[in-house]
Amino acid sequence: MSTEPLVTVENLGRIYDVSKPWLNRVVERAPIQLLTAAAGVTFSIARTETFALVGESGSGKSTVAKMVVGLVPPSSGEVTIDGISMTHRRRSSERERLRRRIQMIFQAPYASLNPRWRVENIIAEPLRAFSVAQNADEQHKRVGELLRLVGLDPADGVKYPHEFSGGQRQRIAIARALSAQPEFIVCDEPTSALDVSVQAQILNLMRDLQRQFGLTYLFISHNLAVVRHMATRIGVMYLGRLVEVSPARELFRAPRHPYTRMLLDAVPDLDLTERGRKAVEGEIPNPITPPPGCAFHPRCPYAFERCRVERPVLLPSAPASVACHAVEEGRIKPGAGVLEGAVTP
Amino acid sequence: MTDPVLSVRNLRVEFPTRRGTLTAVDDVSFDIMPGEVLGVVGESGAGKSMTGNAVIGLLEPPGRIAGGEILLQGQRIDHLPYEAMRRIRGKRIGMVFQDPLTSLDPLYRVGEQLVETILTHSKMSETQARARALELLNEVGIPAAKARIDAYPHQFSGGMRQRVVLALALAARPELVIADEPTTALDVSVQAQIIALIKRLCAQYGVAVMLITHDMGVIAETADRVAVMYAGRIAEIGPVRNVVKSPYHPYTQGLMGAIPKLDSEADRLTQIPGAMPRLNAIPRGCAFNPRCAHVFDRCRAERPELIPLERSAAACWLYDKASQPAETAS
Ligand SMILES: Nc1ncnc2c1ncn2[C@@H]1O[C@H](COP(=O)(O)OP(=O)(O)OP(=O)(O)O)[C@@H](O)[C@H]1O
Ligand SMILES: Nc1ncnc2c1ncn2[C@@H]1O[C@H](COP(=O)(O)OP(=O)(O)OP(=O)(O)O)[C@@H](O)[C@H]1O
Ligand code: SF4
Ligand code: SF4
Ligand SMILES: [Mg+2]
Ligand SMILES: [Mg+2]
Numbered sequence: 261m262s263t264e265p266l267v268t269v270e271n272l273g274r275i276y277d278v279s280k281p282w283l284n285r286v287v288e289r290a291p292i293q294l295l296t297a298a299a300g301v302t303f304s305i306a307r308t309e310t311f312a313l314v315g316e317s318g319s320g321k322s323t324v325a326k327m328v329v330g331l332v333p334p335s336s337g338e339v340t341i342d343g344i345s346m347t348h349r350r351r352s353s354e355r356e357r358l359r360r361r362i363q364m365i366f367q368a369p370y371a372s373l374n375p376r377w378r379v380e381n382i383i384a385e386p387l388r389a390f391s392v393a394q395n396a397d398e399q400h401k402r403v404g405e406l407l408r409l410v411g412l413d414p415a416d417g418v419k420y421p422h423e424f425s426g427g428q429r430q431r432i433a434i435a436r437a438l439s440a441q442p443e444f445i446v447c448d449e450p451t452s453a454l455d456v457s458v459q460a461q462i463l464n465l466m467r468d469l470q471r472q473f474g475l476t477y478l479f480i481s482h483n484l485a486v487v488r489h490m491a492t493r494i495g496v497m498y499l500g501r502l503v504e505v506s507p508a509r510e511l512f513r514a515p516r517h518p519y520t521r522m523l524l525d526a527v528p529d530l531d532l533t534e535r536g537r538k539a540v541e542g543e544i545p546n547p548i549t550p551p552p553g554c555a556f557h558p559r560c561p562y563a564f565e566r567c568r569v570e571r572p573v574l575l576p577s578a579p580a581s582v583a584c585h586a587v588e589e590g591r592i593k594p595g596a597g598v599l600e601g602a603v604t605p
Numbered sequence: 606m607t608d609p610v611l612s613v614r615n616l617r618v619e620f621p622t623r624r625g626t627l628t629a630v631d632d633v634s635f636d637i638m639p640g641e642v643l644g645v646v647g648e649s650g651a652g653k654s655m656t657g658n659a660v661i662g663l664l665e666p667p668g669r670i671a672g673g674e675i676l677l678q679g680q681r682i683d684h685l686p687y688e689a690m691r692r693i694r695g696k697r698i699g700m701v702f703q704d705p706l707t708s709l710d711p712l713y714r715v716g717e718q719l720v721e722t723i724l725t726h727s728k729m730s731e732t733q734a735r736a737r738a739l740e741l742l743n744e745v746g747i748p749a750a751k752a753r754i755d756a757y758p759h760q761f762s763g764g765m766r767q768r769v770v771l772a773l774a775l776a777a778r779p780e781l782v783i784a785d786e787p788t789t790a791l792d793v794s795v796q797a798q799i800i801a802l803i804k805r806l807c808a809q810y811g812v813a814v815m816l817i818t819h820d821m822g823v824i825a826e827t828a829d830r831v832a833v834m835y836a837g838r839i840a841e842i843g844p845v846r847n848v849v850k851s852p853y854h855p856y857t858q859g860l861m862g863a864i865p866k867l868d869s870e871a872d873r874l875t876q877i878p879g880a881m882p883r884l885n886a887i888p889r890g891c892a893f894n895p896r897c898a899h900v901f902d903r904c905r906a907e908r909p910e911l912i913p914l915e916r917s918a919a920a921c922w923l924y925d926k927a928s929q930p931a932e933t934a935s
Contacts, residue, residue, distance in 0.1 A: 316792040317763075425880055426649070455648035455819055460863035460874035467873070482792065485822075489865040489874065512867060526793040527867055528800075528822025530849060543762050543795055 264343075265304035266444060266476050267311075267328065272301040272337035273500075274323050278548065295548050297323040298500045301337070302574070305493075307443075308470070310477040312487040312508070314523070315497035316544050321480045324497075325448045328478060329364050341444065360390040363437035365430075367449035372433055373421040379432055380417030383407070386440035406435040410465060427458030431465070438469065446478045451486065463489060484527050488512055496520050499547055499555040506580035514594035516582045518560045521595045554585065562586045608679060609636035610780050610813035611660065617672035618655050618664065620884075627884040629655045629668065631837040637781070637813040642804070644828030644845065645817045646860075648881055651834040653817045657783045659683070660815070661698055662690040678780065696726045699774030699812075703786035705766035708773060709758040715742075715769050716754035719776055726777035741772040745802055764795030768802070775806060782807075785817045800827050821864055825849050833857050836882055836892040843917025853919035855897045891922065899923055 276295045279285055285292070298320040305311040313321045326332035328339050330346050339346040341362065344354050363386075366372045373382055380403045384393070393399040404414035410431040421429055430450060437445055450466070451459040463486065469475060481487050487494060491508040496517065504517040515521045542559040545551055554572050557563040564586070572583040577594075586592045618630035630652045637643045645653045658664050660675055662685070675683040682693060694700065702708060710718060719738035720731065729737070735754075742750035745768040758766055767787060774782055784803065788796040804827055807814050816827055824831055825845060832842040833854065841854040852858045862875025879896045888894055894904040903922050911918040912925055 316794060427880065456821070457648055457860060457863045457877045458880070460865075460876050463865070464873050464876055483865075484793070485865040485867050488867055489869075489871075522794060524867070526797040528793075528796075528820070528826045530822050530825045530864060530866060531868070543764050544792075 266307045266342055267305040267478070268338075268340040269301060269303050269324070269328060270338050270340070272324060272327055272339065273299045273335050274320075274327060274332065275335045293548050296500050296550070297547070298327070298334075300573075301497075301500075301502055303495050303502065303505055305444075305476055305478060307476055308474050309492040310470070310479050310490050312479045312481065312491035312494045313497055314481060314484060314487050314494060316482065316523075318499075318544055318547060319497040320500040321482075321497055322448055323500075325364070325446050325478060325480055329362055329446050330359070331364075360386070360440045361443045363440060363442040363445050365433050365437050365445060365447045365450045367452050373429060373436075375421055378418055378420060379407075379424075382421070382432065383417070383436045383439050386436060390440050402439065403435075406439055409438065409469070410435045411461070425458075427454050427461060430454065430458075430462055434462075434465065434469070438473075441473075443474070444476045444478070446480075448480045449482070450479075452481065452483070459486070466490070484523060496523070499544065499550050501555070501583070502574060503556070503583045504580060505574065510579055516577055516580055516587050516592075516594050517584050518562050518586070518592070519556050522559070554583075562592055607639060609638050609676075610641075610678060611637040611815065612676040612679070613656070613660065613673070614676070615673035616656065616659060616670065616675065618652070618659050618668055619671040620668050622667075624885070628671075628887075629837055629884060630659065632673070633834075633837075633839055634673075635832055635839070635842060637815060639780075639813055640807055640811040641830065642807055642814040642816055642828045644824035644831040645815060645834060646819060646821060646824055646831060647834035647840075648819060648860075650881060650884075652837040653819075653834055654785055655837075656834070657785050657815060657817050660781075661694055661700060661783055662687075663694075695722065695779075696777045697780050699777070699779035699782040701767070701770050701774050701782065701784040701787045703789050705763065705770045706758065708770045709766060711758055714755045714757055715761070719754075719769075719772060722773055722776045738772075738776075741776060742769070744775075744806075745769070745772045746798065747772075764791055764798065767791060767795075767799055771799070771802060771806070775810075775812075778810065779812060782812055782814045783817070784814060786819070787816070788823055789818065789820065796823070803827060821849065821860065833860070836887050837884070838892065838920065839911060840893070840921075841917060841919040842911065843914075843919075847915070847917050853914055853917060853924060854893075854921050855899050855923070856893050857919075859896075891920075 274297045276297055278295045279292045280290050284290060301324055303311065313324060315321055327334045334347055341358055344358050383403045383406055384399050387393040387399050387402060393402050403417055407414045407416055412431055451462050470477060479490050488508065494506055494508050494511050495502045496504040498519050504520050515524055545558065551558050553569045554567040557567040566585045572585050574581045574583045575588055577587055614634050616630055616633045620627040620629055633656055635643060647653055659670055670683055674681055677697060716738050719741060720734045723734040723737050739750055739754055742754060747753060747765060747768055788799050791799060800823060803814060806812060818824060828845045830843060831845050831848040833840045835856050841848060841852060841857045848857060852861055859875060859877035863877065865874060877896055882888060882892060890906050891904040891909050894900045909920045909922050911920045914924055
């Protein structure tokens with residue numbers, strides 16, 4: 261296995277113009293309004309690894325995912341996959357070939373499946389588009405294999421998406437993603453719309469497929485327990501920026517950034533250990549006018565003067581990286597995570 | 606002994622359709638005591654909302670209560686005329702739904718909506734009602750309530766709106782609150798705030814709460830007792846600790862194992878094979894039998910009723926002494 265990462269994301273940023281229409285702006289003298297959905301996002305993903313992004317709604321997870329697969333052009337920064345830049349404006353045949361090796365799975369499986377197509381055609385589309393299958397026979401055979409792989413019956417191919425349950429539709433979406441034989445799959449909240457029992461089936465399936473085909477995942481979820489189950493490494497986002505990047509186990513054993521701690525404390529406690537879920541103060545601020553300095557400071561129990569004026573940058577805090585002045589100055593130590601006191605085999 | 610605030614007896618909800626009558630809620634019974642939170646869990650389509658809607662008299666036609674009774678403080682409310690039921694809703698039963706915008710009118714200021722609700726249900730002057738509205742907003746933790754009482758719902762974030770809905774639900778000091786997925790659309794951090802709030806209000810005013818959600822974590826933190834629903838019936842009901850920690854019913858066991866846990870290193874999640882049946886294809890006998898690892902002959906022939914077990918009850922033949930087959934004793 262090479263140590264060279266498969267995916268490199270460097271200083272990625274995206275700004276949206278959310279101003280009122282030009283005429284209104286002129287008439288009402290409204291200013292131009294820019295929303296920074298992502299800024300300075302840097303991480304890399306090794307082959308066969310699962311890198312997860314977590315954070316509250318609006319923190320920029322989907323924006324990063326869409327830039328990584330090339331669905332949204334970045335305002336700044338660069339995405340490189342297997343040494344090929346995804347973000348150069350010039351079309352290149354190399355990049356076209358790369359497209360096949362990258363697939364995406366979304367939260368709402370129904371929205372991403374064409375309701376008028378039979379399932380076999382939905383799954384076969386990438387086969388045709390990327391000429392993976394040589395002829396109709398081979399294509400049919402391959403679709404059958406894919407359906408079986410995701411736990412459906414090859415006979416289901418003649419049905420339409422509405423004839424399936426939510427979990428089955430997500431299986432179809434996965435089968436379609438796999439049909440192009442990708443190496444890298446970006447999964448944006450793949451199980452958030454599903455019941456836990458169905459979620460367990462899908463998460464197990466995704467892990468089995470990863471092992472079987474050596475897949476690399478960028479996995480997005482707001483559910484920390486799901487991320488804990490899937491990820492090798494985790495990036496925590498807050499208002500468009502990464503505040504902590506850490507090996508999965510370390511993040512849960514010893515969270516460093518105050519926001520990470522807050523997220524962990526907020527997770528409902530199933531074990532009834534009376535860990536005591538701490539109610540968190542405040543909510544994500546307006547992303548159009550983020551607080552100056554550290555954007556988390558209005559909610560941070562450790563905030564001090566420096567936090568209000570200077571934005572912290574990601575600095576190593578081995579084996580993690582953290583963007584926090586208090587951590588940098590050693591004023592707060594890695595926190596007691598949820599793994600503390602857990603029985604280690 | 607105190608009497609339950611809500612008592613549901615053998616409730617049955619049906620949907621007449623062209624192809625026959627579907628039974629969405631089938632013989633469901635439970636009580637909720639003052640100050641108690643009863644959690645209702647189960648996967649999508651299990652009949653949770655249908656049960657809640659039957660209690661508040663808001664079943665969407667053609668859905669109808671086809672059997673059983675619903676008692677509020679011992680008084681039957683399941684066959685009241687629309688007007689009488691409307692007065693009970695809001696006054697004696699508060700409601701909170703998943704999307705706060707369904708309960709809030711976008712055209713009216715938050716304060717106006719509260720004042721109107723308060724005036725509908727209690728005799729006081731407009732000034733008194735406004736003071737009470739402010740008190741309620743403070744109570745549910747709206748920061749700078751005084752400055753925000755005249756804001757419109759869209760000027761509030763999702764979490765703040767849900768607080769306003771809670772304030773509305775509590776405005777008339779109800780005896781019972783039905784909360785259907787009140788935190789599902791919210792971030793965990795905000796969810797934690799709303800849950801803490803529901804618990805506090807429940808303890809403070811002795812309100813009985815029926816908390817419907819598919820999130821076991823939320824139930825574990827909030828509920829005193831839990832009812833687990835499967836295919837329109839209660840599969841298991843009992844104190845939260847027992848249901849979460851040592852469930853009896855194979856479905857509850859599967860459900861608990863399927864939840865990814867923060868402190869677990871398990872490589873695979875427990876998986877229940879298959880899916881919940883559709884209403885028009887509920888298997889004979891135990892509805893869970895095609896998915897159950899412990900299934901035996903009797904399960905395919907006879908439908909199990911809730912069997913009392915210490916402090917819980919489970920609808921599973923494994924716990925019927927008479928039917929216990931030797932090989933499935935687990
Ligand atoms: N096309 C767009 N135009 C304007 N603003 C946008 C657009 N897409 C996203 N945003 C904004 O960018 C920010 C980040 O959004 P994004 O969807 O990436 O968040 P997220 O972390 O995926 O949230 P969620 O958990 O809700 O999916 C939000 O404030 C969002 O409103
Ligand atoms: N108008 C209708 N006609 C026929 N069946 C219906 C109708 N509305 C709901 N149902 C069925 O009634 C059953 C119970 O639905 P209910 O809304 O109570 O489920 P739920 O447990 O609240 O699920 P969710 O978690 O998805 O909210 C479902 O199987 C649903 O398909
Ligand atoms: S930089 Fe300051 S405000 Fe930001 S997380 Fe660290 S201590 Fe808190
Ligand atoms: S009654 Fe039978 S099929 Fe149903 S849960 Fe119990 S053992 Fe399983
Ligand atoms: Mg998103
Ligand atoms: Mg429901």
